[in-house]
Amino acid sequence: MINLALFLTVLVGQTPAPEKGVIEIDLQKTPSASPTLTVCGTCPRRSLREAIEEAPPGAVIYVLGGVYRESTLVIRKPLTLIGEDGPVLDGEGKFEILVVDSVDGFQIRGFTLKNAGISFTEDQAALKLKNSQNCFVEDNTFLDNFFAIYLENTHSCVIRNNRVRGPGRTESFSGNAIHVWNGYNIWIEGNHLSYHRDGIYFEFVRDSKIYNNVSENHVRYGMHFMFSEGNDFARNVFRDCGAGVAVMYSKHTKLRQNRFEFNWGGASYGLLLKEIDDTDIEGNVFYKNTVGLYVEGSNRVFVRGNTLEKNGWAIRVLGNSMALSFMYNNIVGNTFEASSNAGRSFNTYLHNYWDGYVGYDLNRDGYGDVPHRPVRLFTQLVEQYPPAVILLHSPLEFLITYAERLLPVLSPSVIEDDRPLMGRIVWSKSKDSSNDTDR
Amino acid sequence: MVEVKGLVKRYGSLTVLRGVDVTFPPGVTALVGPNASGKTTLLKSILGLVIPQEGSIHVMGEPVTGHPEIRRHVGYMPQMVQFPENLTLKEILEWVQDLxxxxxxxxxxxxxxxxxxxxxxxxxxxxxxxxxxVGMVAALMFDTPVLILDEPTAGLDPLSNTRFKEKIREERDRGKTIILTSHILSELEGLADRVVFLLEGKIIFEGSREALLDHTGKPDMEQAIAYLMQENGSEVR
Amino acid sequence: MTGKIARWVARDVLRSIWLGLYTFFFLIITLSFFTFFDDPSRVLLSLLNLVLMVVPLVSMIFVLTYLHNNRNFIVLTLTQPVSRRSVFWGYWWGLAIPLQLALLVGMGLPVAFHLLAHRALWLASVLQVVGAMLLTQIFLGLAIWLSFAHEDRLKALASGLLVWLSLTFLYDGLLLVVILLASAYPIEKFAVGLSFLNPLDLVRLLLLMQMDVAALMGFTAEVFKKFLGNAVGTLAAVTALLIWIAFPTWMAFRNFMKKDF
Known part of the structure; x- marks a missing residue:
């Protein structure tokens, strides 16, 4: 088991080293000896709007504490905005607050942006960056905005350590916390996102890093991305969202050591994969989701070293997925271990630890001697005839399951792990701390 | 005093009592008859356990049917004495008193x-x-004017048997109405003053011990009853 | 008089070793579930299987056996100057109270103590105990009915087991067959409707709806919740359970009143 643990440490990988080389944000365009301006309630310059108009490209504007209600501020030149003592930009529930348009080199830190207006015709945001590059959004607070941080046709940006909290209304009344449409080289790290529609929303995003964020309590998805490629998600927490995390029509994605937890509801998924190709899902924890991992129409997805615990369904795999490799995962305490609508499987399930395994290991090599069939008869019935779920936890279900224990041939063979592990996998450097997070 | 008039009891298509008219005056009356003659049904009707279709039963001049309180006049000892297993003898007798x-x-x-x-x-x-x-005590202790004893001596040791019979005579002498059944015909000798013979739901003979002996010309009750049964085409028990 | 008889019957039943074992069994099981499972919902779901299978079976067999063992005494009671009505209700209460007490001590107490410390799932926990009590009452009524409907002890026991088997497994089996056969139609509402007819299904679903397991039941749960969400639905559920108590009891009572012993 120790060798296995070592092997897995290599397999799963250590904490991904920040690959700074990929993102080259050219901050040198803001000269070191930049001109500075100061805005405050008692200063000669009280209006941020005026400061922005007056500032030469590359200037640094210091904004001191106070509430600024200046409708929509549009920035069309490289600028650095630094808030000191927590200045607040208030959209008064009507306006977009900051719009950065076609700028190469923009920084904002230390601000609170709140009450960006709701609109049903356009995506009004607290901070919108469009057609821009080389930007830094750091240490800000976003409160009760429609959209919070919105990137459109923008690349090479760092969004770090922001606290974003939405109004938490219904889907149509709230926008996304971080919304990126058509961009690349985006580094999103250490943000705390909550109570928006989606926590992180990506559409047409390439080669970006999403590390160490916490995204929780969103109306819809903790993260939602589509038509994206080459993104790397690590050590994020996606928690307690209406529908969990949905990843669609994308490829070459890495999802490592994230936690998908407490996404519990009628249509919630820890992680939903739809038409996802060539993707690695490693070392994640799926805890207490209605469906831990849902895979539909995806090819060459490598699911390894994950822990799926106390979910309704640990995994659901639709039959149109191919060359899925599901290995060395822990599947513990789920209501249903697995379910699939397929007659036969073109996927590999091997060397996982299933706590529902009732086989034996006579030669003591750590692997069960008979295959494990995680799809139970009742699970299969429910998969094919959804109303049959009305018998959940009934004596009849008990009877069926008991019969399967006595006669394992009764279990459907849609999914089969030929060599299941006999004991739970414990990783040497345990990032797997699912046991202490019960709520 | 128990008076039965025109009693008819049917179980489905089976008629068990076909118009029984009989009076049990004070004294000991032996109710005899072969199996399935309707003895038990008659007793159960008097006790209110069986609800007859026709006829009337009066105990101490009061109608039985629909009046459970009339049973305060009646003490009953069943053939199979049974009480709740987990209660003590004392508790059982208290329960019966409570009732x-x-x-x-x-x-x-x-x-x-x-x-x-x-x-x-x-x-x-x-x-x-x-x-x-215990069953005996439960039946006798309330000093009721009517006593119905169904096979009371079965299972008693000889000493108790003698004592019991003494008690019955004692009670008879105090003017009680006692109805007795027994499969052991010799048991009835020296105890019963009167005999009621029931066959296929009808009273065949009703009268004093002397009348029975006269009627059959036999020297004792055992033989007299045996004769009645043979006469009527029944097996002697 | 009913009260007097009930008190004596209850006193006798409470001294029964079988009732003691039943109480002890539930006490041990419930306590060990709370000890071994950290998750209160896991405890409730594990208890649910027992409540749905053991409680009805024990209530049924216990009552049938008791009534048949005491048949001659009941007859003797009826020869005393008491009405049949009093005897019937005396036995009904006299059996119900000890059985309910057994549940309250064996399951209610551990659950209550646990609730003092952890408020999680309190409604479901209470529902679990109340559900078990309702099922006890239902199967008590059925058992009394069957007991006086059959003179023969074996026939009564066999029919009791058959009724238990039907409500516990057969009914759900048929429900499953219906669902499989009618899979082409939207059958959820119909299935939910059918579940209202079986008290075991009803108690189980009422409990599951209070727990997060409901999320696994998707549209079916929605239909069920929607129906229970309005006053009519709640009333229907309560009525259905009460009818399941009242109807067998009423049948038993009617039979008892005019029966020839």
């Missing part, structure tokens, strides 16, 4: 049957004969 809303001094009764040592034992521990004695 009648009557308090009785238990001690003389317990010592009469010699059950002093069993008073605090659960009924389940008692032997068959002992159980029978």
């Amino acid at each position: 009648r809303n009557v308090r009785v001094d238990l001690e003389p009764w317990v010592s009469w049957v010699g059950l002093e040592e069993f008073v605090d034992k659960p009924f389940g521990y008692l032997s068959g004969g002992t159980r029978q004695k």
